[in-house]
Amino acid sequence: MVNLYKNKFYAVFGNPINHSKSPDIHNFFYKLYSLDYKYIKICASKNFFLKDILSFFNKGGKGANITLPFKEKIFSLCNEITKRAQISGSINTLKKFDNGNILGDNTDGIGFLSDLLFHNIVKKKFNLLIIGAGGAAKGVIYPLLQFGCNIFLTNRTFERAKILSNKFKNFGNIESITLRNLSNMRFNLIINATSSGISNEVPLIPCNIINKKTICYDMFYGDKNTVFMNFCKSYGAKKIYSGIGMLIHQAAHSFFLWNNIFPDIKKTVNFLSKK
Known part of the structure; x- marks a missing residue:
């Protein structure tokens, strides 16, 4: 088939996709390193x-990111799948090799951990509460366990949390x-x-598990603080974060897979803050 793309092209696939900031991030990477590539949605x-x-x-096309659904x-x-993609059960990055083979990877988990480390808000042995047992949780559990965190998983439908925790029990704590048993617990970091x-909406968690020492992170992101972030702030949390940092870091790990260059995170954060 004729190559319709004169330059190297990359893309993010999803539905819906108009909200995606991935093209802004990746095209900034390419500009930063003077690469004549283009990233579309x-x-x-x-x-x-x-x-x-x-x-x-x-x-x-040379590579792609995959988002919901x-x-x-x-x-x-x-043709090939990385270990972290196999374990998480989801793929967010594809790379096509010169021989035509396609590699499937997952940079969500390592991107999330990288953002926590970037902000210095995670340490080994930290007690983490993850709210939710869907694809977002599934993608980040393995690297957090490998790092050495203790994970507590809750969900509105408890059976789903139980199934997911059993899936990862061989990889760490x-x-x-x-939800009703959370009231007597204390966590270093709460992740929505x-x-x-x-x-x-706000997840149905008891407000007494949040205090000024609790770090709160919403994997969802928008142009302003999320409802969850404001909820945590109203109960005393001083350190609150959105998923935009995770988006940047997972993009950086995808970019590294494609180009063998790990981009400058601080410059990217500054760039996005001005848009």
Whole structure:
């Protein structure tokens, strides 16, 4: 098939996708390192997304990021899959090699841990509460356990938390806990891995587990503080963070996979803060 892309092209696939900041981040990386590449966003069909992604690669695309709702559905596209993608059960990064093979990777987890380390808000043996047992939680648990954190997993439907914690129990200290049993617990870091921010709702956690020493992180992000961040702040939390840092870091790890260059995070943060 004829290569329709004169330069190296990369893309993010999702549905919806208009909100994505990934093109801003990656095109800034390319400008920063004077690379004549381009990164675009593509709204893939929910029924024919595999065909859309393959078409992109057949036309000369070199790499892609995958976001909701396709992360857990593209394993069949890949000739090779990294260990961290296999363990997490989801893929957010694809790389096409010169021989035509496609590698599937997951940079969400390492991107999340990198952002925590960037802000110096995680240490070994920290007690972490993760709220939610969906794809977002699944993608970050393995690197956090490998780092040495103790994870407590809760979810509105407890059975889902139990199933997910059992999946990762061989990789470190993780246990599931019901929402009603959280009141007597204390955590160094509370992570919202639910999609509650989309509907401007707050997860049903007891407010007494939050105090001025509690670090709170919402994996959801927007142009201002999320509802969860404001909720935590109202109960005394001084250190609150959104998922924009995770987005930057997972993008950086994808960029490294494609170009063997790890981009400057501080310059990227400054760039995004001015947009």
